Amino acid sequence: MKGQEWYQADDVAQEYDEKRFSKGGRLIDRREKEAVLDALGPVEDKKVLEIACGTGRFTAMLAERGADIVGLDISGPMLQQGRQRAQSAGVADSLEYMRGDAGRLPFPDDHFDVVFAMRFFHLADTPEEFLAEMCRVSNDQIFFDTFNRYSTRSLYNWALPMGSRLYSGEEVDALLDATGLELVSAEHDWIFPYGLYREIPNRVASTLRWLDDGIRTLPFGDRLASVSYWNARL
Template sequence: MKGQEWYQEHDVAEAYEDKRFSGGGRLIDRREKEAVLDALGPVEDKRVLEIACGTGRFTVMLAERGADVVGLDISNAMLAQGREKARAAGVQDSLDFLRGDAGRLPFPDDHFDAVLAMRFFHLADTPEAFLSEMERVTKDLVVFDTFRRFSTRSIYNWALPMGSRLYSRSEVDGLLESADLELRQAWHDWVFPYGFYRQLPGAVARPFRILDGTLGSLPGGNALASVSYWQTSVE
């Protein structure tokens, strides 16, 4: 798994959200949460697992909406940040954070109503194995995102210390077939890559986000997107 050691550093975990989701990064945070809620649908009283939950952005959000949620991550430092976030939101009794390996999930078959993985598959060295494990432990939904191969992310990718695994549509289709998952719906977004927005103050980023949405809404605009959100279900 790319970056496994890096994500376990305490200073990385402590600065993670400030670096990624302040300034223009707030637009990213808002859109990602919107995409998760759209893909999962109503979550009240549903049992949800988040893979690679990191600092608990989505885990805590889902707990606030009444989900019985478990967040799993390999990094104790990230999990510590998630627990602090849960306490601050007053939902620490409504969720569990566990340290574990996404390739060997410590849950029985069909244990959850939905499994979520955001910001994960771009680091995955064996995506087929991870997706198959996610399929095994859910009764219904598997929701995840990928960075697109033929997009501005390809240009940006060379500057990243760890790089990212990028996926074409045919590669995603192959992953779903290998995991016996059926695609229900997909959303494609972000003509400009995430890293571009994170470098901008919020007031400067907003006009670019409007332009981004305009370009994406044009005929063929989906082909320009750098990120895809996938809602899939067990066949």
């Protein structure tokens, strides 16, 4: 998996949220949480697994809504940040964090109602294997996002420290077919790249987001989207 050592560094974990979700990055955080909540629906008493949970942005949010949730990540420092978040949110007793490999999930077949992963598949060197493992431990729903091949991200992806695996719609369709998943819904978003939003004040980013939304309403808008959210079922 791309960036495995980088994500496990203490300083990366400590600065991760601040670098990505401050300034205009707040809009990204809000939209990603909205996408997860829209796809998963009511989660009270559902057994949920988050793959690559990182600092626990989604894990804690779903625990607050009554989910029986496990957050799994390969990075100990990231998980420590997640535990601190859960403690601050008052849900430390309502969730579990585990260190583990997404390619070899330590759970039996059909163990969870929902398995989801955000900001993971752009790092996956063998995405079909990871998705198959997610399917193995789910008895119903799979949700994940991808960075898209024909988007603004492709213009600067080469310059990123680790780069990203970019996906076309056809590649995602092939992944779903290979793992026996049926696509329920898909949303395509963010014409302008994440990196731009993170570098500008939230007030300015809100204006940029307004322009972004306008472009996406055009007939070709979805084709320019840099991110897609995929909601599928077994």
